[in-house]
Amino acid sequence: MRTALTAALSCLLLAAPARTNNGHPAEREFVRLVSADSARRYVQELVACGPRQGGTSSNQRAAQYLQQRFHAWGLATKIISDPEKLAHEAQHWQLAYVFPEAGNFLRPWPYGFSPATAAREAEVTMATGSAAMRGKAVLTDKLVSRRQYEAYVTAGAVALLSDAPGRDGDYTEWAMIGELPSRRDNPIPVFAISRSDGNRLRALLSQGLTPRVSFALQTRIYHSRPQTVIATIAGAVPEKRFVYCAHGDSDSGGPGADDNASGVAAVMETARALQQLITVQKLPPPRHTIEFIIWGSEYFSTNAYLARRSNELERILGVINFDQTGTGTRQQAIYFEGNDIPWNESLLRTLDRIGGEFCGRPGFWQAYTTNPAQGGTDAYAFLPPQFRGTLKSPQRIPATTIFTAAWDESSQLEQTPGWDSSCWPAQTPLEIDHSRYYHSSGDIPEWTTDREPWRMAWAAQAGGLALLRLLW
Incomplete structure (x- = not known):
């Protein structure tokens, strides 16, 4: 099945350039529509709901807010009550x-x-x-x-x-x-x-x-049930789907602006821009359905989703997850994770090309890289234990995370052979940037996403461009 899924994504990539390669009006228009100011506002509104931990009253307020937003943009939207847990x-x-x-x-x-x-x-x-x-x-x-x-x-x-x-x-x-x-x-x-x-x-x-x-x-x-929000753009072949997601809770219990209202904002802004292009008929519906998912509780809600879909995992073409896309300390960079996972090859090569095409342009990232798996976010619910994941099924689901910082200290990783970036500072190691406000009471908009809202726009643009090249 690993070979079949990789081949399926390869076919998508081969088909895409005729319609949405760099310079096509759909790509240019999508990039133009993505708004850093809108992403900044979403974070402010989400943080105003409270920490949004799964099953709490602030999680419920945030779920209602998200449902209203997605619905107003024209996406079919539903709130899923996940299994009960202690809140x-x-x-x-x-x-x-x-x-x-x-x-x-x-x-x-x-x-x-x-x-x-x-x-x-x-x-x-x-x-x-x-x-x-x-x-x-x-x-x-x-x-x-x-x-x-x-x-x-x-x-x-x-x-x-x-x-x-x-x-x-x-x-x-x-x-x-x-x-x-x-x-x-x-x-x-x-x-x-x-x-x-x-x-x-x-x-x-x-x-x-x-x-x-x-x-x-x-x-x-x-005891309460986390609320997960799923907004959908239906595809011509609706039984196949691509998951585009972020955890909606502040998993530390703090304000959670960067971790992870910023990731939610990237998902929201991608959904808004793509749906707008479809509504004004500048873009047809995708070949396969896109599920924009905001998990009620990190990992817990993702695992609940997989349990509900346990008999149809082969229908998931891939996963792009967003976590901590709102700040950074050392680099004006964007990262695409999981290049050491063999069945991520096609998905990560797509993002790698996007990273190289836009790197250094005005308004875009000044450096980018793919990197090996690190674990610790919802993409790993779709991956097996040998790649730091939790999926028990033999199904091979391509899954990556887009981020601009991780953890509370910068770290250096050994790059996967064959994945050197075309736009990384020369003669420097693969350094993963960090957030000064990771899991803290200082993770507030004023100190994170308000200062650098363009990072969330980068994440939405990179992820959305990947969807355009894979699914149109």
């Missing part, structure tokens, strides 16, 4: 200095599944051992793991304060958010705090002072 909704929280001087923390944020906690005060300590931690708020510079959490609880801590990742110069005025075990009965809250606040507390402790803080947390933890 956590932090409604209000407070963390403040009491001694030696009253004041507020910089953008603190509770970990996911932190329990509701009545207002109280506690001394802060970094000491280890049950006697030193009992009744105290314990400061750590690590992301709190399940094992560490249980140890702190057993030692009698009443709260944890984490300024992870513990690097001076990073997360200075905002906090990296983590998550506790997904359950109702976690005993104590964890508050993510900024590195500046962590260093302030350490300085006080090193002076022989014992800082005192006050904290409170209102939360809801309940």
